[in-house]
Amino acid sequence: MLQTRVIPVLLLRKKGLVKTIKFNQSKYIGDPINAVKLFNDKEVDELVFLDIDASKEGRKPDFEYIKSIASECFMPLGYGGGITSMDDINKLFALGVEKVIINSRALVDLNLVTEASNIYGNQSIVVAVDVQKNLFGKYKIFSHSKIDHNQGDLLDYLKSAQNAGAGEIFINSVDHDGMMKGYDLNLIEKLSKELTVPMVICGGAGELIHLKEAVSKGASGVAAGSLFIYHGPHNAVLINYPQYKKLKQLFK
Amino acid sequence: MITIIDYGMGNLGSIQNMIKKVGGQSIITSDSEIISKADKVLLPGVGSFDRAMSNLNELNLVNVIKQKASSGTPFLGICLGMQLLADRSEEGTSNGLGIIPGEVKKFVIKKKEMKIPHMGWNLVRYKPSSKLFANFEIFDEVKFYFVHSYHFVAKFDSDILTTTSYDLDFTSGVNNGNVYGLQFHPEKSHKYGMQLIKNFTELL
Numbered sequence: 001m002l003q004t005r006v007i008p009v010l011l012l013r014k015k016g017l018v019k020t021i022k023f024n025q026s027k028y029i030g031d032p033i034n035a036v037k038l039f040n041d042k043e044v045d046e047l048v049f050l051d052i053d054a055s056k057e058g059r060k061p062d063f064e065y066i067k068s069i070a071s072e073c074f075m076p077l078g079y080g081g082g083i084t085s086m087d088d089i090n091k092l093f094a095l096g097v098e099k100v101i102i103n104s105r106a107l108v109d110l111n112l113v114t115e116a117s118n119i120y121g122n123q124s125i126v127v128a129v130d131v132q133k134n135l136f137g138k139y140k141i142f143s144h145s146k147i148d149h150n151q152g153d154l155l156d157y158l159k160s161a162q163n164a165g166a167g168e169i170f171i172n173s174v175d176h177d178g179m180m181k182g183y184d185l186n187l188i189e190k191l192s193k194e195l196t197v198p199m200v201i202c203g204g205a206g207e208l209i210h211l212k213e214a215v216s217k218g219a220s221g222v223a224a225g226s227l228f229i230y231h232g233p234h235n236a237v238l239i240n241y242p243q244y245k246k247l248k249q250l251f252k
Numbered sequence: 253m254i255t256i257i258d259y260g261m262g263n264l265g266s267i268q269n270m271i272k273k274v275g276g277q278s279i280i281t282s283d284s285e286i287i288s289k290a291d292k293v294l295l296p297g298v299g300s301f302d303r304a305m306s307n308l309n310e311l312n313l314v315n316v317i318k319q320k321a322s323s324g325t326p327f328l329g330i331c332l333g334m335q336l337l338a339d340r341s342e343e344g345t346s347n348g349l350g351i352i353p354g355e356v357k358k359f360v361i362k363k364k365e366m367k368i369p370h371m372g373w374n375l376v377r378y379k380p381s382s383k384l385f386a387n388f389e390i391f392d393e394v395k396f397y398f399v400h401s402y403h404f405v406a407k408f409d410s411d412i413l414t415t416t417s418y419d420l421d422f423t424s425g426v427n428n429g430n431v432y433g434l435q436f437h438p439e440k441s442h443k444y445g446m447q448l449i450k451n452f453t454e455l456l
Contacts (some may be wrong), residue, residue, distance in 0.1 A: 005372050043442050044337065045373060045396075071269045074442045076397050093298060096265030098399065118301045118379060123369035123399045167369050198367050 003094035003252050005045050005221035006211060008228040008241065009202055010035060012029050012051040012081065014067055019225050021178030029229055029237050036072040042241040048101070048223060054082025055104040063091050070096030080128055089116045101170060103128040107143060117165030127160065128168035130189060132174040139187060155194055162197050169174040169195055173203030180226050182207025183214045192218025208242060212250050254278040254453065257452045259307040261332060264391050265403040276453035278396065284316040293320050299330030301356065302344030304332055314349065326455040335404060335431030337426065343402050350424050352433060353407035358399045361419045364454035369401040370418045376436065378414045378425065384432055386451050395445055396436035403435060411439040
């Protein structure tokens with residue numbers, strides 16, 4: 001039995017699937033619905049979709065499209081991107097999303113997190129934060145919407161998100177995104193010691209051993225894009241996911 | 253035909269899709285007339301206990317649900333829909349539906365590395381004689397997806413259908429007659445969920 005969640009993270013741009021490197025160089029991968037169907041057959045633990053443009057463009061989630069994605073998901077589905085109100089959250093749960101992932105909005109106002117977790121329970125409310133090292137090697141909060149909302153301390157912010165009602169913290173490492181050279185293990189170790197809710201780490205996984213490293217540093221769940229999208233030395237697009245027994249062996 | 257009760261507590265699309273996928277039919281409704289005529293009832297639910305009970309009260313669904321459950325109609329509560337079957341919950345102050353005697357308690361976890369909510373896949377031990385778990389012997393291990401902070405404590409051991417370990421052993425499924433309650437989410441547990449939902453569609 002796997003206690004560790006292994007989560008493919010799929011990035012939405014318009015109605016297409018893309019993959020980035022360090023949050024840039026977005027490359028078109030394919031049709032999201034088709035990807036879900038492929039992941040269904042592979043008995044994936046959990047799937048996360050992030051609309052990477054919604055907050056930047058100041059628009060709402062594409063509810064109709066998320067609904068068509070959710071209809072195909074026979075695994076837990078998390079969605080993030082453009083969530084700014086209880087109305088958005090109500091709609092997402094009603095259309096078949098298990099977890100809502102709040103990033104930009106939480107940086108300016110954690111009340112939404114509190115309100116949502118009071119109604120839906122904190123297990124369904126995830127606060128995501130994108131983390132980037134600054135010139136001095138200090139971990140800083142990176143804002144998607146390019147506005148410097150929150151210059152505060154990362155750990156203080158995450159603790160306040162936790163206190164506000166976040167049932168899970170999702171960490172995306174900007175510097176490691178798409179590099180496939182392993183997770184930021186120092187970051188995982190630093191944060192997991194201080195947080196009491198489950199923490200999922202994303203950014204940098206290129207091999208299965210990277211997942212194991214992250215777990216050994218305290219991650220409750222491991223998420224990845226490239227690892228489950230690319231295959232082979234030339235990074236051909238091929239939706240893939242380790243066999244269950246392989247994962248079981250890995251975390252033994 | 254499975255009648256899925258809509259009382260504004262989320263997450264109805266995926267369960268409807270899984271029923272369709274296994275060849276069953278369903279409708280989503282909050283109409284007590286329709287529910288009273290249902291040949292199978294499914295009570296889903298994600299959210300907080302008091303809010304759920306207050307929604308059921310506002311929609312005047314409490315009585316019809318109790319009637320259906322006591323009349324022998326196959327009845328399945330999922331997640332919060334299972335917890336509502338109890339008499340009460342530590343999560344709130346409202347009375348539960350009182351269909352399966354017991355109460356819902358918050359997890360008390362001693363191990364520091366184990367966090368609340370209990371979220372993720374976990375193993376489920378089931379009563380092999382249960383019709384809801386027919387054909388499950390083909391699986392090497394039986395696991396389902398969980399997301400919850402509270403768990404059902406049944407008053408009578410005979411009502412325990414499944415158990416799961418999360419630091420402590422807790423009741424992850426209850427059953428009394430044709431009333432079933434599952435703490436986990438079959439609609440999000442791919443092949444295991446599909447087999448279970450298929451079994452539910454075949455209950456008489």
